[in-house]
Each structure stands twice: as structure tokens, then as C-alpha cells.
Amino acid sequence: MQHLSILPILLPLITGALLLLPPLSKNIKRQRIATLLSMFAQVVVGFALVTHVQTEGVTQYILGDWRPPFGIVLVADSMSTVMVAVTNFLAFGALCYATGSYDRAGGYFYPLFMFQVMGINGAFLTGDAFNLFVFFEILLIASYALLVHGGGKQKTQATVHYVILNLAGSSVFLFGLGILYGTLGTLNIADMAQKVSELDGSVVILTKIGALMLLVVFGMKSAMLPLHFWLPKTYSSASAPVAAIFAVMTKVGIYSILRIHGVVFGDEAGELAHIAQSWLWPLALMTIVVGTIGVLASPSLKLVTANLVVLSAGTLLVCAALQNEAATSAALYYMIHSTLVAGGMFLLADLIGRQRGKAEDRFVMAKAMDNPVFLAIFFSIAAVAVIGMPPFSGFIGKIMILQSVQSATEQMWVWPIVLLSSLGSLIALSRAGTTLFWRYSTTNKQSNEDSQPIHLGEWLGIVLLLSASPILALFAGPLTELTNEAAAYLFNPSLSVDALLTAPLSKGGF
Amino acid sequence: MEGIYAFCVGLMTACGIFLTLRGRTFSVVVGLTLLSYAVNLFLFASGRLKLDAAAVLGMSEEYGDPLPQALVLTAIVIGFAMTAFAVILAMRARADLGNDHVDGRIPQTKESARQKAGGQR
Amino acid sequence: MSFLPMPFHSLLLFVVWLLLNSSISPGHILLAAFFAISIPLLVNSMRNEQPKIKKPWLAIRYFFMVLKDILVANIQVAVLVLGPIKNLKPGFVAIPLDVTSDVGITLLASTVSLTPGTVSVEISEDKQWLYVHALHLDNEQDLIDEIKQRYERPIKEILGC
Amino acid sequence: MSFYTELLITVLLVIGGVFLLVGSIGLARLPDIFTRLHGPTKATTLGITGILLSSLIYQTITQSRFSVSELLITLFLLITAPVAANMIAKTALHRDNPAIPRTTGQSLMSKIRTRQPADAQEED
Amino acid sequence: MNTLLCIPLLVLLGTLVPLCSTRYSRTACAFLTAALPAVALFLVLQLAPAILDGQRFQTAIEWVPSLGLSLAFRLDGLSLLFSLLILGIGLLVILYARYYLSSNDNIGKFFCYLILFMFAMLGVVMSDNLIQMWVFWELTSISSFLLISFWGHKSDARKGARMALTITGTGGLFLLAGLLMLGNVVGSFELQTVLDSGDMIRASSAYPIITVLILIGAFTKSAQFPFHFWLPNAMAAPTPVSAYLHSATMVKAGIFLMARFYPSLAGTDLWFLMVSMTGLATFLLGGYLALFQHDLKGLLANSTISHLGLITLLLGMGSDLALVAAIFHIINHATFKASLFMAAGIIDHESGSRDMRQLNGLWKYMPYTATLAMVASMAMAGVPLLNGFLSKEMFFNETLHQNSLGSISWMVPVLATLGGVLSVAYSLRFIHDVFFNGEPINLPKTPHEPPRYMRVPVEVLVALCLAVGIFPSFIVGDLLYSASNAALNGDVPSYSLAIWHGFNIPLLMSAIALVGGLVVYYNRQHLFKFQAQFPTNDPKILFERAIQQLVNKATWFIGFTENGSLQRYMYFLMMLTIVVSAYPLLDLDATAGHRPEIPLDALSITGAVLLSLASLATVIWHRRRMVALLTLSVVGLIVTLAFARFSAPDLALTQLSVEVVTIILLMLALFFLPQKTPKESSPRRVVRDLGISAMIGGIVGTVIFALMTRPLDTISDFFTENSKTGGGGTNVVNVILVDFRGFDTLGEITVLGIAALGIFKLIARMRLYMPSSNEQGRPWSSDRHPLMLSVVSQSLLPLALLVSAYIFLRGHNMPGGGFIAGLITSVAIIQQYVAHGVDWIKDRLKLDYQIMIGSGIGIATLTGLGSWLFGRPFLTSWFDYFYLPVIGKFELASAMLFDLGVFLTVVGATMLILANLGQLTTSERAVYEEEA
Amino acid sequence: MLSWALFFVTICICIALFLNLWRLLVGPHISDRIMALDTMYINAIALLMLYGIYMQTSLYFEAALLIAMLGFVSTSALCKYLLRGDIIE
């Protein structure tokens, strides 16, 4: 149990490395089994970690036995472990789906997928600012490689934009980190939080610039307006399991904002308290609006889903802008919900597209599907959940968010926009659903043979991810308790910062 | 010294940014490379400049800040990996899309549109 | 496959290792020996067959002669470079080759490049001609003779071909 | 450090510096690519050798241990400089960079470019 | 388990029954489906006596405590009344639907949706928690969407369902907002608390907005003007759905809501104005529109709107008696309208048409049904001895007793009478146009009586109309009282349910309505002509057009903003960066800090000038790509020297080797790319970009200058102090890399490995255009492997490897390390590729680069894992000094092994990239050239 | 004496570097530019050695060695590119 909190990083790393070596490297079947087993273990680890933190409290993994703030630490608290669990669960679903056919659409699918998971988990767990950059890069480079998986002009084109933007973003990240190191002289996030409160003089201004540069970077990863442009095309052109795992990537950005701009530059930061807020506010709200417009404008289910990711990012950024406990708790719940549902929807969109011949998942008349009932049921679950209608998870998240808005002025902005965005998605998704499932031509039934049958793994992937939504709603009670606790922890610096810096001094060769 | 160092970093950044704003993949990649050089210098200088203070024990009386150096090393390697990917991606895009514009299509400027129209007439 | 496929290289590696570390401690001698043996074994497959050095002493003499020529060459070139440019009489010269091995040709071409006023620009495809550019060419035949006499002959002897 | 060693180091250094400069002046001043080749290939090589030697002596003396690793660089440069010159010359010829008009033996240039023997008949 | 909870649960369970019983006959399916709701009804009836005695049942289970959301149910008078309607009429509809649906329809699915709706509706009326009520409210929207779109292959059904969902969904959002605010004002989401805090709510500043929000929710659901238009379009649903949803249940949800929150919200001018005026408008508009419908169901739908308006009007009047009347009319309307819909369904079913212009004289063909329908429509018209009459009398009476409109209060009874006239007229039209008025025209089928049991539900309902009409207080007196009691939260005023109240004004109004209705109907041709002057705006088309326009606008907007131009996206990224960083920078009073600066010297100035010139040259000549590469190399070289100058030898080494490999890579790529960049940026764009770049450059320069001139207190001393003692190496940078922050390095080599894999993917199946001549059109040189280069490269390889080994081994104590060593090795191998070509190497060098990457990452990870054996965290380093005779003292460290992993990964990754890229163009692959 | 020599040589090399850059920028042929770059590498080595003497350290020796090695690789690859287009064929 001592090493539990590093397993979400090591397991995929080791699996990824082993997949490159014989006897796994040349045999896709073995790779499939190995990856599924490993991923399942990771799911178990994810949940174990959540319970571990619940029972034992926050765990700090001191890498290399170099005490913080000098070495790198992993911080397993409620928030990070929940995100890890979600990532692993999502990845497992996507992986199941990939066993259908996608794993053979190009080389190295499984190792890259493992590295992708590793990067995401690492970004959630790390308690070190520069290490966060490294994990960002891991998840990015893996995502570049996965994005081109399957090939095709559209993917290449989307990748060009995605890669270049992110490379520019990484430069900004490093500028920001450089400034923060240059003023604070430390990289451990908890230590940074402490140092920030001690700053004075003109250095404060420099620190502020660094922090805001980081905000730009995180904002881009989380698809904050006006840096969201890359997302719809990128996500909608990725192959289904890849798009599914991408669903959690925007969350990494938001999570980082919550961590850095919420905690380091939180209540205790003196002059630098809540510096991100004034920027986040308008941008987050505008992101929701533009996301909604995007959802309305999307001509295909994949694009709808991609724009829904933007929309949910905007919603989450609003929570980040609110910077209060309730909002953070809401954000966490909503993050879990929107990640899994969006992931499931990407898979679903792919399956639907596959069964509709040339029309794919576009909202035009097409041939009837082979498995309309199954797909319709899950489409409904997904749609209801993302719109935020009961009885699935979306509505709880939405209510939590609405309830977390405290001042009247904030309410005046957030409530209408959040609610109208629901309306927008309602309109779009009802149009989508009715067209996809009911507008079919009855003439060319003979072409049914074209579409390949749904593979067992594909069923499983969709069922896993989308059935999460009802479950999240059903167990919303304990879950919100968990998210409340996570938020409370984050907002109590004496817990989240001080404790992390007073680890025992134990180092030396042995 | 700090002044000209800062000037150089700023100038390289500006040059890099200008190139990344161009429309062809190659220029963008060159720009990103230039930008990453600038970033590395920036990150390096965040530990302040020192002469004759290499962080090798016993080789000098005082030591420069070794941490930013380690960070820059990591950043260089990561930057290299990223640039390599971007370079090959540029090739792939040319192969797949038939041109090397970052958008995969040559944008029609007003002039070229006019020429085209003129040619058809 | 022999234990020391490239004895000359092995020796070179051994020496270079010690040079690099500026040390002749037993540990470094051991390491030097290790690399001197292992690296040639590693790269042996990456080599074309090359002639052996037949006359090592001549090789050393040749080496120092070339060093001296380099010094002289440079002073000549310095004068030419700094002097009035319009006096320069550059020219291309084709030198018929007697050495046949690749190594020999390369060695000759390199020497020519490093020594007075000439740079090897090309070797004909049939390896019969070395094309040279001279910075200041007074007499073509003198140059050809000098190169053949002063450099090509010893190389031929050293490599035995 | 004795006066004579210092003098030796100084002389070597100055020789090195001067020849490096001469090589670069040649590169900048000479009229065509083929003449320019001579500067870097020879003068620069000698120049760097001078500097490396002075460094070798200096380091050996100041660090009171045998520091001859500079020899390796010298060796390296001596081996590679002619090859680099050859490659550059090949490039220049391949791309038909002109030699100044008074260059003799220009008739050879097309043969050199195509790597034909000097005694080959002109095709046309 | 408590009975109360069982009621909704049974119904919820009931949704599964039809799905399981589809394989049986339709009758069996219907009966099985009905079973659980019947039990639920039984349970409700069991509790009924106690409730009628004034008791209230409540139960709650926690769901999301932190939100105040619990599963809380209550059964009081109002809930009881609605539950009875929902379950009772629901059961009748099930029976009816069994006959109505054809064998082509999936009856199991239908019943599933229907019961789901029943569950949702029950949930709404039984909710004891505001949020839960909203949950069920939304569920009714969803389930009604499914029901309306049951025949989804029909365009009408899809559009109608979407419209209903959109409108009611919008209302739901308003409602949610309202309920949340309400709960926040009260401090609790428990219904009873909210009902008890009416005064507090009305006094709160949020009251107006809460009321408006909740009322919008109610109005949309109950099809009140101006949201009424969705209801006629929902008639695309199968008729049992209409009979259920659009008479007794769904549309009544809004009414229920207003009744439910009556104690909390009513009694203010705002309430009065909004509710009663909306009700009045809806009442008249619905009646008027009903008159002109040719579609039987359309007429009924509009009449429903009208009656809902009537009820709303009553609820808005603010008098308690009006509320009683409203509740009474809820019951009556439910019974007669459900039966009318069913009758309409029978007619449609048996004659194949719902168009009143075709349907004539059905009396002859289906006298029994006709009788039932006529009785029901007379109830609708308010004919005495039928239930509609009674509630309408009460309504008229109430209109007389309100005076909230001041001096124009008289208009209310007048307009109410006018509404009565209209309802008589359209009822007449229903009767006359369908059952009389000559012979049917072009009916698809010859009409006849429906199956026996299809009529039963109608019979039951009509009987109820009669029974209530004749013995009102006996049949519904208690129920009405108890419902009113609940709705008013106590204090029911006295009223009398009697057929005869003597000659009074309401009776006169009724008479006027009857006569007026006859007159209007008689002169209907004139009215129709009058109406024909107006353009017919089908709300469905308008709505669809509006939505389409919304989508078009959205599409335009997205097309405009996300125009697929990377340059624009980059522009936004840069601009945002500028804005966020320039803004704080304005506050920085002095750029320079107090840290002493290093004095300038000639060397530095030279470096700076060279760097600047080279950078600028790269920009200026970026369109000549090869030249740009060369100037870029110069920049790289100077950066290398800068690192060396500022005491970072490791950085210098790394920068240099990376730069060379990058340039080689760029050249490899450039071969397949155009050699020149066309001039395509407009001068304006260039100026703009120059501005952006200058600003970012300026900001970056300023910031770094400001940083460098300010003192810094860092954690770095720890590293220099512990490097030797704790990490076993004197090169602190390297010790940081492999030990203090080894985790970063592990990540970094992973990045490199992934990049190689990704590049491999990019290269696979790449179809390249291989130019056969250079940018001048000159064919390539024939000399593939220049002689001198080949010979010298071969000799240099062992030397390079030795240097690489040297750099590797010394890394821990001196500048160097696995990464640089790896790059040197790679470059040495690349040099062999350059000199000898891929084929030559392939025969001689058998390295699997993929395995190298895997094992490199593996070794580094395993080294880290080794510390687990000693109970230490991942990557805890180990080193020790040993002594051997002859060799002397030497050090062994786990960091070496870790660095070996780094080395292998670097070589593997670099070579996987370069060798594969080279392979792309080997002789065997020359085929691409021809294809391109 | 030595420090004077160091200063003198530094100036020499600085001038040399400027001359190299000038040649690199003006060309006129791409081969001229490559040659200029190659010369720059060598001058850079000299600079590093000087710096080593000046600072009395051998820390920068490896950097010089690497420039020597990699500069050659770079030059030959550049030329190969111009000759053949494909540097690894």
C-alpha cells in the first residue's frame, strides 16, 4: 500500500515499455490481453487509491526519498485520486472499445494509449510544477501520436493545428514556470503556495505575470475561449477510443487551474490572491456560450460531442472562477460526469456512424441502423445526461453548480448562461436524436451487409462509460460527500499546504 | 550583461513568434525551434546569470543555480522530441494534403482570386 | 572473426581513452583496454575491407612531414589571402592517380587539401584522377609532379598499393 | 609558470588567433568559392591547432596533470577539414558556382562535376 | 416498507413489465402492464379515507443531502386527487390503447413509455421536495417526448415532439431556477416548509423573480399563451397519448404547480396580473382557435388550451373560492376531455380520418360512440346536468366577484362569457360536423363501431361526467374539499356543490353562452371567411424555421470564428498572452532590480550581435528555407556558446547535439517540402504579426531582465550540498537529473520514446513526392556516397563511440551523461547513414530500435523500482565506493543504470526516427516517385 | 603577457566570427554559406578553448570536442543535402 499512489503512473509506463519488447511487441492479440489486464488493474488501483485516501487521509509519495520541497512528490488527495480513478475507468472503457477494430488501424496503439494514460494520471498526481509540465508533455505527445492513429487527411490536418498550437502553448508554459521559479525559487506546488504569501515588492508583479501565463496555457488545454478553436476539429477527427480518452484531457487543464490558481494563488496569497478570477470570469462564461453555439451548429454527432466538451469546459471554468468550496466540489462532480459521458458519446457516435453508411454520424437521412434499440437507449442516456436533465448525473452537477454561485451578481451571469446552454444542447440533441434514429430511408436495406457487426468490446466500452451516468446520479449522495471533502481539503491551506512540507527528513544512501 | 542577455532573449522570442505566425509548416517549425531556444535561455536565466560557476563540485569556488539547468535540459529534450514530431508531421501533411500550408489548403487571397477569375474569363 | 579485428584502431582507441581522461591509472587502463577491444568488435561489421599499414615508421615520418607542410602552406596562404587579390592565379588541375585503394586516395586528397595552396575538389568516378584547385597556379606540371612525388609515393609505400 | 612557458603559450595563442583570423579574412575576401575554400581549410585548421596546443600546455601546467585531450580535437579537425572542404567543393561544382574568369583549367570543371576522367573525350 | 413509497415504486417497476411481456399477445401485455399501476391505485385508495379525513402522509429517503435533495413523497388532498386522475385515467388509457394501436406498433415500447410517464407524473404530484419535484417534472417532459414521437418515422411526430420538448424543457429550466431560488430564500427544499413560509417568501426581494420563473415553468407545461402552440402539434402522438397527456395529466402539471405553490406565491398583484391575464388570454385564444380547426384532435387540443386558460384564470384570481373552482374544473376537464380524445381516437381508428371536412354523418355508422361523444362534448360546452356545467357556473360566479382590475373589472365576466360562447360553439361544431351534417366524404374506410372493450374507457368517463354533473357533492365533494384544503394549506372557504343555485347572474351567463354559441356556430361560415383573410401561420413551421434560423446563425458564427485558420488561432493565443502579461507589467515601476549586474565585455557583445543578426536573418530569409536553416544553426551555435559562457557546460553539450540532430531532421524533411515559401502574407498581416512578435519579445525581455536583476532565494543550495553526499556525484546538474529529479528525466525519455513511436506512425504508409531535381531544376548529383566522406566516416565511428562512452561514464561527476552520450552515438550512426546509405547499413547493423526504446524506458523504470526492495520510494538512489586491488577505488551507483536507460532510449528514439525516415526513400521504395 | 594575448586572440576570433557571419549572410551561393558555418564551428571551438584558458578550467573541453565532431556531421549532411536532396538514402 505504501507505493499505491505511484502505481497509476508506473503501471501504464511499465505496460507501455513491455509492449515494445518481445514477446508482446509483434503480436496484437497478446498486446490486447496484456493491455486490458493492465488497464483493469489500473482501474482497481484507481478505486483503491480513492478509498485509501478516504480512510488514511492524504498521501504524499516522496520520489527518490528526497523530502519536499527539494525532490518531486506525488500528492494523492481526494481530488487527484478521484480524477485518476475517472481517467482509468474512462481509459478502460475506451480500451475495450478499441479491441473491436481500432487497435489494428495503425501501429503502436496500445503502448501509446498506455503512455497517454500515464501522462494524464501523472498530471493529476504530481505535486511539482515542473513535473506537471513534463506530464503535460507526455500526455500531449501521446495524444499527437494517437490523434494520427488510423490515418487520413482530416486527422493529419487536425493534428497539424493541434500540435503547433500546443507547442506554442508549451513555450508559454515554460516562460510561466521560469518566471515563477525566478521569483519563488521553488517548484513544489505546496511550497510555492507558501512562498507566494511571503512575497512583497515588485516581485509580486512578476509572479503575477508568471501565474497568468500559466493560466493561458491551462486555459488552452481546457479549451477556454478564445483558445478553444482547436478542440472541435481535433476531437471530432480522432478515432473513437482516442477521442474518448481525450475527453479527460481538457479536465487536466481545469484541474491545474483549480490546483495552481485556486490553491497557490488562493485565499492566502496576499496581494496575489485570486489573480486568475477576473480573467476567468468573462472567458469561462463566453466559453459556455460559444460551446453552446458550437453544439447548435454542429452537423454531426462527433462534432456535437466535441463542442459539448467545450461547453463543459466552460462550465467547469466558471466553477474555477467562483473559487469557493461548493463550486470546487461541483466542479469535481461535474468533471467526473462530463468526462465519462463525453467519452461514451464519442464511442457511441462512432458506432452510430458506422451503421449509417456514407452518412456516418452526420444529421442527414441515411440507411437504418442495425442495432437501433441499443444505440438509441445509450444515446438517450448520454443526451439526457449532457443536457443536464434528470434522472442522470448531469442534473446533479448542474444543480450543484447553480447552488454554488453565491453572490447575486454572479448568479445574474451564471444562472442564465448555464441554463440557456442546457436549452441549447436540448435543442441540438433532440434534433440530433430524432434525425439519427428516425429519419432513415427504407429503400436501401440491402446495404446492411456493409456495416460490420458490433464487437463485444465495443458494446462493453459504451455500456461501461454511459452506465456510469445513472450510477453517478444514484450514488450522488456519497459522491458529493467525497467531492465536498476534496474541495474542503483544497480550501484549507493548513491541511493542503503545510502538511505537505513537513514530511520526515529521511534520506541518504542505504 | 543582463541587459543584452534579456535583449537577445526578447529578440529571439520575437523572431520565433513571428515565424510561428507564418502560414507554412516549415516556417512554423523553424519558428518553434527558435522559440524553444529562447525559452531555454529564459528558463536558464531564471536562476540568474553567473560566470565561472559551473555546478560541478570542486571545479569552482561558487556554483550557479543548478536547478534551472536541469530544467532546461529536460526542456531541451522534450523540445527536441516535439520539434521532431512537428517536422515529420509537416512532411506527412504535405504528403496527405498536397501542400505545406498549415491549414492544408492554400488560402485564396483577393489577388489570387482575381487572377483566377481573370484566367477563366 | 578475430579478437582484434582492427588493431590500429584498437591502439588508437586505447590511447585516445587515456588522452580523454588524462589519466593512466590502472582503472582507466582497464577501461581503455575494454573499449579498445569492444568497440572494434561492435563496429567491425560497419566497415569495408581496408588495406593495412605496411610501413608504420614511414607513416609516422609522413605525418610529421605533412605537419611541417601545413605550417608552410599556411604562411603561403596567409600571404596570398592578405595580399592583393588581383595577383592570384587560381586554377583547376587534374592529377592522375597511381594509388588505387580508397584509403590511399582519401589520404592523398586530404593531404593535398591541408598542404600548400591546393584543395582536393573531386575524385573521378573511375578513381584515376584527383581534381585539385590551386589558389595560385604558376606551373601546372610542377604541381602535379610535386604532389605525386612528395605525397602519393609515400602513401603508396605505406599502404603497399 | 615560467616566463618561457608563458611565452610559448602566448606565441602559440597569437599564431592561432592570427591564422584563425586569416582564414576568416580569406573566406570573406577571396573572390570565388573555390579560392575561399583555401582559407578555412588551411589557415583555420592551423589556427585552431595553435590554440589547442597552447591550451594543452596551459592546462597541463596549471592543473599539474597531463591534459592532452586537446590533441584529440586537433586530430579530429585534421581528419575532417579536408573532407568538409571536399564536400563543399563538390556542392559548389554541382551547383555550377562560377570560378573567377582568370581561373585556369576551367575546361575541367564540367568533367569534375560529372566525375569523368580528365582524359575523357568531350561528348559533343 | 411504507405504502406511500410503494406507490411510485410500483409504477416505476411497471415500466419494465411491458418490455418483458411484448412477446405475449397484446391483450396479455396490456393486462400485465396494467397490473402494477392497478395495485398502486389500490394502495392510493387504501390511503384515501385517511386523507379525506384531513391526514397527510409523508416519507423521505436521503439522496443528495448536500443539495437538500431527497426522495420525499407526500400524499395529501391535492396529490390524492391528481394521483387518482393519473392512475385511474392511466388504466383506462392502457385498456384503450390495446385496441387503438395496430399490430405494427411495438406495444411493449408504447406501454413502457406510458408507464414511465405515469411514474413521472405521479412523482410530480407526490413530491415533497422542490428539487425532486423538478426532477419528475423534467421526466414528464422526456417521457412525453418519447410518447409524442412514438411514430418517429413521421416528420410531424418528430417535429411535434421536439417542439413540445423544447418548450416544456425551457420551462423546466426556468422552473429549476425558480425552485432553487425559492429553496434558498426559505432555506429548505422541503415542500411543507416552503408552503408554511408564504409570508416570508412574499416579503423577500427575490419574490418577483421567483414567481415569474416558476410561473413560466407552469405556463409552458400547461400550454398557456404565449407558449400554447406546442400542444396542437403534439397531436401527432397516438391518440391514447393525447387522451392521457393532453387532458388529464401532463398539461395539468403546470396547473398543479400553481395550485401547489398557491400558499407560497399567490395573493399578490404580480400573481394576479400574470396568472389571471395569461389565463384569460389563453382561455379566449384557445376557444377561438378551436373553432377553426378541421382536425378533430386539433379542435380538442385548442379546447384544452382554452380550458387550461380557464383554470389558470381561476387560479390567478386570488380568491380561495376561485381555487376551489379551479380544482373542480381540473377534475371535470380531465374526465370529459379524456373521453373526447378517446372518442376522437375511435373515430379516427374506425374511419381513417380526423378531418372534419370529410367526417360527416357518423351517427349513422357508430351511434353508440356518437352518443358518448356528444354527452362528453356537452359537458365541455357546459350544459346542465353534466360536470362541466357546475364548474363553469362556479367560474362565472368567481369572475363576478373579483375587482382587481379596478374600474375595468367588469370586462372579466364579459370576456368569460365570451369564452363560454366559444366553447359552446366549438363543442357544437364537434357534434354537428362529425356526427351529422350529411354523408362522409372520401373516407379511407367505412366507419363502424369499435371493438366492445375499446368503448369501455369512454363509457366509464362519460358516466363519471354524468354522475358528477348530477350528484356532485356525493361523488367528488370530499375529494374536492380535501384537495382544496391541501392546496390552500388549510382554511377552505365554504362553498356549495349543487346543480341549482337559483336564477342568478352565472346562470344567465351560462344561458348567454349556450345561445351565443348556437348563434356563432350557425354563422360559422362568415367567421371562417373572416378568419381566412389572415395568413395561416402554422406554428410548427414557424417554430422549425426559428430553430433552423438559430442553427444557421450558430453555423455562421462558428464558420466565422472557427474558420480553420491556424494563424488566427495562434493570433488569439498570442494576444491573450500579451494581454494577461502586459497588463500587470504596467505596474512594474522599475525594470531593473538591485542585484549587481555582470559587466559587459567584447565577447558577450560579439555573441549578442551575432545572435541577433542570425535570428533576424532567419526571419528575413525564412522564405529561402535552406538559408534559414543555416542561420538557425548559427543561432543554435551561439546559444551553445552562451550556455558555456554562463557556466552551464551540460546545457552547452546538450543544446549542441540536439541542434545538430534537429538540423539534420529539418533537412530530411525539407527534401520533401517546397524549397521556398511563397510570399503570401499581406503587408497588413506582416505588420500585425511584427507587432505581436515585438510585443511578446518585449514582454519576455523585460520580464527576464527584471528577474535577473532581482535577488533570488532558491532551494538549490540543498542540491549542491547533497549532490556528493546524497547523490554520489559531483556534477550537480546531472545528479539533479538522475537522482533529485530523476522522475522528470524518466518522463522526458518517455516523451522521446513516444515521439519516436508517433513519428513511426506518421511515416508508415506515407506517400511522398520525391523530387528528382533540386530547386533550380538541376538533377541530383550522381555521387551517392562520396569517397572521402565514406572512408573518413568509417574511421571516425569507433572514435565517436569512444567519445560517447566517455561522455556517458563521466556524466555523474562531470558534464555529460546518458542523454548526450546517446545523441553522440546517434549522430555517429547517422553519419554512417549519410556516408554509406540505408542499404549498406541495413546489412551491417542489426539493431531493433523499438526494442531499444522499450528496454531503455524499462531499465530506467526498473532501476527506480529497485528501491522498493529496500522499502524505499520509487527512484531512491543507491551508490557506494568500492576498492579493488590494482584498479583502486571506484564508485557504483544506481544512477548509472538509470542513465543507461536514458542512453538506450535516446539512441533508440533518434534512430527509429532517422533510420525510418531514411528508409522511406530507399531504392525499393522508389515506386512512390512514379506514383506522385 | 598571457592576458594580453588572450585579449588579442579573443578580438581576432570575434572579428573572425563577424567575417564568417558576413559571408554566411551575403553568400552569394549556398556553398559559401555552408563554408561560413563550418568555419564558424571551428572559431567557436577556439573560443571555448580560450575561455578554458581564461577561466582555468577544462570543463568546456567536451563542448569543443563535440563541436568538432558535430560540426563536421552538420557540414557533410548539408552538402549531401545539396548534392543529393536525400541525405540518408
Ligand code: NA
Ligand atoms: Na533518405
Ligand code: NA
Ligand atoms: Na533512402
